[in-house]
Amino acid sequence: MAGIHDTFTTGAAAKAEAGPSQRELTPRALATGLILGALLAPCNVYSGLKIGWSFNMSITALLLAFAFWAPVSKLFGRPSWGMLESNINQTTASAAAAITSSGLVAPIPALAVLTGGNMPWGTLTVWVFSVSFLGVWIGWFLRPRLIEKSELVFPAGMATAQTMRDMFAHKDEAMGRVKVLMSSLVGAVLFNVVDKLVWHLPRVGPSLTASKLTFVFDPSLLLLGFGGIIGLRAGLGLLVGAIVAWGLIGPALIDRGIVAVSSGETNWFEPLVGWLLWPGVTLMVAASLTSFGASLIESTKPHPHRPAHAHAPESGWLQFAGFVAAAALAIVLQIVLFDVHWTMALASIPVAFALATVAARVVGETSVAPIGAIGKVSQLTFGVMAPGQPVTNLMTANVAGGAAGQSADLLNDFRAGYEVGAHPTRQVVAQCAGIVVGSLVSSLVYLMLIPDPATQLFTPEWPAPAVAVWKAVAEALSDGLGGIAPSALAAMGVGAVLGVGLALVERQLDPKHLLIVPSGATLGLAFVIPASTSLMLFAGAALAALAHRFAPNWSARFLLSVAAGLVAGESLFGVASVWF
Template sequence: MSDIQKSVKYAISFKEQFTVRGMIIGAIGAVILTMSSMYVALKLGALPWPIIFVALVSMFCLKVLGNTNINEINVTHTAMSAGAMTAGGLAFTIPGIFILDKEADLSMAALFATVFGGVILGLIFTALIRKYFVVTKELPYPMGQAAAETLIVGDEGGQKSLTLFISLGIAAIFTVLRDWFAAIPATIMNSSLVGKGVYGGIWLSPMLIAVGYIIGPLFIGVWFLGAIIGDFGIVIGGTAWGWWDAGTASAIKSSLGIGLMVGTGVGIIVKGILPKAKEIFGPMFSKGAMSGSFINLRWAPIVMVILAFVFTIVCDMGIIASIITLLGVWLATSMSAQIVGQTGINPMEVFGIIVLLAAKAVSGLGHTEAFLVAAVVAIACGLSGDVMNDFKAGHLLKSDPKAQWIGECIGGIIGAFVSVGVFYVILTAYGPEAFGNPEMFIAPQAGAVAAMVGGIPHMTSFLIGLVAGCVLYCVNFPVMTLGLGVYLPFYLSATAFIGGALKFVVEKAAPDWDKKGTGLIIASGLLGGEAVIGVIIALIQAIQGMSAL
């Protein structure tokens, strides 16, 4: 038994954990967090886990209402966080449709069927694999453990929640001044570097600095190393030495970054899934597996048949690709659970790429339909990673997994509606040309998916990155963030690096302050404040645009 479990003195009933007020708070939080997560994912190409943020918000709200308990708080924040990763799965894939073709047509019915289907599949498979990864194998799930510790410490008082909301307000005011009144510049660029094809400078963004702080100095350092390799090595160095021209340099940079990220997914399969395939998947075929879970899943096969029909007809995938998608989600959610449990990283779009490549290999998928396949998988994997973190926290705190799972259903379904709505708001406000634009919504993961669908610009570099990514992952190098750094514009990586450097300084100069989690709380507030205001500004602009028609 862990120290966290020893500190939980009692268990309480389902009705005391799963409450109406908790679900109302969770639902409202899910709406806000889904909106902000869509903005963050499109703008930065990174989506830090929201679990600490929502744990503190849930604790603050329920303590204000009074007569709460740690498990009610835990179930409430479980519902609140589900929409974030639903939004991430959408943002990391679907914008690629417009990156590839600015004139592409995507119906809301097809998009909603895709997002809703991914949510339902993610919920089904995480219910099946929870026991293996959380209870039997006892994977660490670092973010889940951090959430459990936060809730226990939070019982001591409400100062942390106050700090959170103050930092959120500061970031919100800064964003309004920068993006609405233009009183603060958005970026500071080095014109000489821009002339050489490198977006050299920094983005004045509390949100991105917060991302760097939350990710930490190790991973952000590797991310920045990737930026140096991509921009100063390949683009500036390669062209200066006469190895290639500027256009080729850009193709090599992006292809290498994509290859490293996809290679990470291959490494996960080779190292984490294939050697343990019987252990992971075997229990799902055992007698009574569907009914022996904490939730009765005898209805799940019927739902999957219905989803296959919906994917075939509404999303126009075709029956073969629809079946491949369902099987791919089954494999990919297990991959997601494994890597999140071990490292806290969830490369959901990479899993989507792997499955879309399999579907394209055996069927005549069109470009738009290929993106929908990737989106179903990415959304299911995003939700899977979030659910498994929450299940880990619940296991430590002795929460009822059924209460958590139902809360996750509520949050995930809300996230499906809100994420589709926000996507169309952004599309209406800024137009399809905004996606893939470094100055608007870079959406690098969606760009990687677009490259796989439309054709890798430099195949040799992609294959080098693929092999290197697989090998480096197998030797425990954080290669996913290296690939992200190679792919992203330098100014985003440089700003994130500032946050990672601040985290390093705090760890060394003020270790006691760092252990209390104050820096993490401030970072969560900065991230949430800018992201929410960014969505609100987009919403206002979309309304203004529609009014002018």
């Protein structure tokens, strides 16, 4: 961490670095961020429903905006594209693309499955906006303490700030990255056009039985790109999980008659995942909560790079008024839309604030947003407060967990802005504008992709692992464990022990040796997605590891751009194919 801390700049130094003109919240900066956010947000909806993960779009937005405005400003004699404008652009686009944190690919589809249908577009948009809006204001409340008066790193925010510095210091390098990103994006689109319309590449496995167990070749460049982003350790965890779940446990369940399948079915994903999701979910939840609890305990200890004493967060009338308005909107919508009791709706606000504080510290130290763990903590909290009420459990937890996740993610934007001397109030304006567009676009895209959640989700095409986890926890807290097969209950016990053990071992190991211990979260995830998805993610992670090994300089400069292009290209094609 020492190297990252060495790059910290003071507010005054950052302002001087940004340049004398200090053009910041300009119409072109805001409009560019809104347009890019509208284009990038569907990528996260698509990937969230496919594999339960989303992608931080800040650096992609930085590169694309710079590639457009740097030459256009010069050509038409307009003021040059500045660093603070670039920061407003990425803040706006990031807020729009991060809208999936509000529950759009987890509790909201889970509610649709339980109740039998989606919310109308207008209602869904307002709900998604309210959760994200609360997250923005919680983030602003936390900013003075966690950004200005703390030495938490926020690695993703620091990486964004460093990218901005590099772009303006080495413009040719920035344009090179943009060319690589766009080439990767166009290549992914063309590949999918050819695959879907011309070749129809076969999804085949080494044998008929292997194919039915989902061990098939899935020519997805999105999965390859995400594999390159998540890293080799996560890729190995998915590989091991796929082999154990679909190669060993799945056949054993069929042989012993625990899970009934038909020989005429093209694949056995749906019947098998109904059993496998229980140990998989338990493994993910146990590992995530154990790691979460350990992070919470560690956050109370003196940190070598953090003052031992705490500072009271600063807040003015605008922060207070915005927070009250956001909280009131979230409370009223819970009561009106979902018939949540007012006491539960009110309780979701302090729970969101408490979870956001912890999540922000985890993000600040590791850059990994513990969205899954936050969601489970909020579900368990409201499961105790309102037992036997699955709708209340899902939507109060949606507010608490969604707002907490959104605020933790947006604190990365605040860190990037602080590093380059940005004005926080202007960043909040950009974030609010971003979530308006993100809510409108992402809600529409979700409804286009999943018009019938009951039949579309939990299938090989849309595994929706995050949805499966939220739904399973809500059902377990509502109906108890009596409806779960005894064999699955026993497997849940094994998953819980394994998840806790892996998380504790992970906390103790030197980071250099973590590769030999699979992540409990990724191991469990492999139980609820097809084996083909895990194998392709592993392939992407392995290719990225080879690139880092044999071409380290090229990888440091361009690998993220290649991966981002593959993810964006296939996602945009998948969304566009619904229209045409």
